Amino acid sequence: MENCIFCKIIAGEIPSTKVYEDDDVLAFLDLTQTTKGHTLVVPKQHSRNLLAMAPDEAALLFSKIPQIANKIVKNMDAKGMNVLQNNEEIAGQSVFHTHVHLIPRYAENDGFVGKFTEHDYDLQAVADQINQK
Ligand code: 5GP
Ligand code: ZN
Secondary structure (H helix, E strand, C coil): CCHHHHHHHCCCCCCEEEEEECCCEEECCCCCCCCCCCCEEECCCCCCCCCHHCHHHHHHHHHHHHHHHHHHHHHCCCCCCEEEECCCCCCCCCCCCCCEEEEEEEECCCCCCCCCCCCCHHHHHHHHHHCCC
């Protein structure tokens, strides 16, 4: 897609540091390197984000994740990994071509901060809202 930075990376018009490539996906190092080895996995076919993907496109993308994730964890000597996928600006998406962040983890203070906060919503009411037509 025109003016999409990740499409340009896939086409080789913008350089990237590749860690995996096949016919369907490209994985390359994120410029920020939140932790060492922070990688983005992107489908070669452009889509805005997961919310806009057809189920088979999403299935193809996510089918590649375990192999790439394990390669990073093993060869970077990481102790674990956060897998993060941002959809729309409110959720932190800044590049509007679907991508999955693979963030290898080494220690609690290794650079990545992810935090869940608690709320006492009525869980059944929330589930009912989600399941309304
Ligand atoms: P988002 O915030 O959309 O979930 O993540 C976009 C990510 O793309 C950011 O972490 C940012 O560092 C990364 N990024 C943006 N432009 C480039 C680029 O040109 N090359 C690489 N390797 N990463 C990029
Ligand atoms: Zn694109």
